[in-house]
Amino acid sequence: MLSKSFNFQNVNDIECAFNQLFDGGFLETICNTSISPCGFNGKVFQSLCITNISPSWNNILNEAFSIRHKVVHDANFRPENNMELAQQAESVFLLIPQITTCILAKRYKLKSVFLKSNGNDYPYIFSIHDILTEDWSVVE
Numbered sequence: 001m002l003s004k005s006f007n008f009q010n011v012n013d014i015e016c017a018f019n020q021l022f023d024g025g026f027l028e029t030i031c032n033t034s035i036s037p038c039g040f041n042g043k044v045f046q047s048l049c050i051t052n053i054s055p056s057w058n059n060i061l062n063e064a065f066s067i068r069h070k071v072v073h074d075a076n077f078r079p080e081n082n083m084e085l086a087q088q089a090e091s092v093f094l095l096i097p098q099i100t101t102c103i104l105a106k107r108y109k110l111k112s113v114f115l116k117s118n119g120n121d122y123p124y125i126f127s128i129h130d131i132l133t134e135d136w137s138v139v140e
Helices: 011-022 026-032 057-073 083-107 128-132
Strands: 038-040 043-045 114-117 120-125
Touching: 011 026, 011 057, 026 057, 026 083, 038 114, 057 083, 083 120, 083 128
Parallel strands: 038 120
Antiparallel strands: 038 043, 114 120
């Protein structure tokens, strides 16, 4: 299991853990891959790419992990209340595993989450709104 070999507490560990699946450059690949078309926020979009949503995704990840490290290891550290960074980090941390899942499901012909619209199935990427809402149901 990956969790026995990697601690996922910084960007380098994440890269090392997943680089083999993506010929190196895991995060660059995931954040620059366009899923098209796909479902997002209950609608069909022609394209969804993390870089288009958060162009500074790399800085956001590094800053979030830096703050996490300081909070855990420096008892005197008091983080600023930066809601903009928190919202951006939430978005990036929510999208990376879902885009990864879409790519791997397509590559290995695995089941994944889809949005059915006008008789077509589209890979679906959950937004924070989707996760918090209660008006959806699982369909086999």
